[in-house]
Ligand SMILES: Cc1ncc(C[n+]2csc(CCOP(=O)(O)OP(=O)(O)O)c2C)c(N)n1
């Protein structure tokens with residue numbers, strides 16, 4: 001037997017202090033369903049003893065001021081976004097009972113993406129969806145749930161399928177997702193229906209106490225004012241018109257508790273260690289004077305031009321120099337060519353952009369074509385002669401032709417061509433010590449089993465410079 | 474070793490976690506996506522919360538929720554995403570909720586492209602959404618500052634209950650430089666106004682609606698007072714301004730280019746200086762006004778149609794010539810281009 005209670009629930013404020021502008025008017029219209037839905041929620045909050053834990057989300061709509069009434073934690077949300085706001089809260093406060101209370105414009109119109117995704121993630125919240133087939137607060141425009149033929153301010157001739165689409169069944173939509181644990185449509189058209197509604201409300205909220213997950217209750221609710229009916233007529237209209245389109249039924253009620261994602265917060269100590277690189281590098285004191293290096297390394301994606309740049313920058317830092325690295329990125333890379341700009345200097349580096357490199361490492365033909373003219377006079381170019389058949393046209397630059405890809409292939413790993421050219425660059429320029437790169441490679445390389453072959457490639461680069469450099473310059 | 478090589482976007486995540494961030498909600502967009510990638514990895518590893526939202530609109534509202542619940546929360550995006558967040562940012566301001574938003578600027582308008590621009594200046598510095606509100610805006614020009622500003626942003630956001638923006642650009646976000654990480658983890662305390670799902674906080678209300686015009690007016694005035702108070706955090710950098718005849722004003726990537734240009738100009742006898750705002754709100758109005766008395770020309774170098782230049786002109790009350798060197802669409806000037814133009818213009 002259900003006892004009918006007439007006392008005011010504890011979780012309602014004892015007195016609703018009329019806010020200034022509403023001094024003379026009641027917030028909800030006579031015969032409105034919002035009041036009934038509020039009362040059910042407040043009673044159940046009492047029954048479950050969860051008043052302190054509830055965070056009630058007021059939407060934009062007639063129930064924007066729901067927080068006038070509920071003596072619980074209250075957050076007023078932007079139009080349609082309560083499920084997103086609730087996600088933020090539920091993911092912060094493990095102990096919270098999040099109630100998202102929304103109208104049909106709010107939830108099924110502007111907020112459609114928020115509700116669907118919150119449902120799909122199975123967020124811990126109880127959603128009460130007040131379907132009154134109209135926009136109440138703004139004076140009676142079409143809602144996504146407005147019935148075909150129903151006249152509203154924006155469907156003065158009645159809603160038509162062709163122009164306005166059909167009414168959306170939110171329960172049916174949400175029922176197509178796997179995560180929600182409870183989905184039911186209820187009606188507030190008469191006392192018997194309200195008693196049934198109460199059970200659904202209670203289940204949705206009890207699921208939150210149990211942390212079972214996303215629970216959704218759609219409430220067919222009267223808006224006599226905008227339907228232009230008396231409260232009594234509006235209740236009949238729900239039964240005769242709304243319920244046939246929006247069947248009142250339970251769609252889902254899952255008993256077992258779904259597995260939940262648990263997280264364990266790291267301590268400060270662990271957090272500080274999170275970003276430490278595996279092996280600490282020793283920074284050598286600066287010993288030599290160097291001239292600024294404006295390096296451009298270019299090739300096609302997969303040739304490791306980006307990582308070659310990073311290795312150089314790392315070596316520079318280890319040797320107590322300053323360095324910046326700037327990649328080409330995004331669709332730029334999809335065209336097949338990639339390039340990295342590296343600056344190495346004793347001084348603080350201003351612009352990280354390399355417009356006129358004094359070192360160009362061209363790993364493929366398009367790179368040489370693109371950047372040859374930009375090299376500053378007196379600079380030098382390393383050409384991967386395995387893939388570039390032509391000679392450099394410029395006469396005011398030094399050139400080294402290195403069959404880097406062939407050397408790398410002979411070593412058994414074609415992608416180490418980048419390391420071969422770094423070896424050549426380092427001995428040629430004398431800006432950085434090859435010993436530094438030998439230390440950096442094992443630390444920086446992600447695939448540890450390739451350390452050996454990369455070190456061999458470096459040695460090959462060093463050797464080839466010593467053997468052939470003179471002849472080719 | 475103290476310094477490590479970091480990408481600007483990755484450094485944001487280091488700064489955030491060490492700065493006490495517990496929640497990241499975001500939606501991918503080039504050139505900011507690495508922030509989401511790094512957050513997905515490190516926030517999760519650290520037992521903090523990373524969630525890929527279904528849109529930027531939803532992300533900013535998740536932030537609204539987490540901030541209501543007292544969390545240190547952030548997102549990162551670029552122009553189109555920040556545009557979508559406008560309403561949410563306004564709500565955050567109205568409800569006085571703290572958060573951190575990183576904007577790695579790309580070129581606009583519309584879909585634009587993914588190369589660097591600074592055309593979000595007005596949107597971010599002036600507020601972006603509806604109503605009389607402001608954001609605190611940091612403008613990093615190095616990877617170190619990407620980390621440091623993000624680290625500090627959370628405490629400042631908490632203090633003023635405001636959104637703190639890190640207004641970066643595609644180059645600062647994508648580049649790598651050595652970084653020294655903060656050595657202490659910053660923490661938030663229980664906020665007396667926030668909701669904690671307990672008895673003590675039950676009476677708190679997070680809202681931005683005041684139907685009564687008088688109350689709404691008072692709320693607005695209270696916010697303005699707070700923004701005035703926030704002007705205390707003003708930060709800028711001066712380079713060779715003491716004897717400067719030509720003053721560059723630039724932030725972000727442009728300030729780096731001006732820095733190089735400045736010394737090139739000096740080596741050919743032109744006394745150039747640089748004023749670099751590190752905060753864009755608050756803006757170094759007073760400083761500019763002072764410098765305006767001493768220098769003969771101001772050159773504002775921006776990757777936009779001159780959005781900051783308007784503020785510079787206001788600050789010097791148009792007493793001296795303010796030249797605008799503008800690039801848009803992802804075009805970034807070379808140092809040489811700027812040097813040549815300055816020589817031509819003076
Ligand atoms: C972004 C935005 N767009 C439009 C509005 C105006 N608006 C306020 S309430 C509302 C409709 C609410 O209708 P519904 O969700 O059905 O709730 P009801 O008023 O019927 O309870 C609209 C369009 C707004 N506040 N914000």
Ligand code: SF4
Nearest residue numbers: 028029032062136223
């Ligand atoms: S307009 Fe409709 S929904 Fe709004 S308070 Fe009145 S009856 Fe209720």
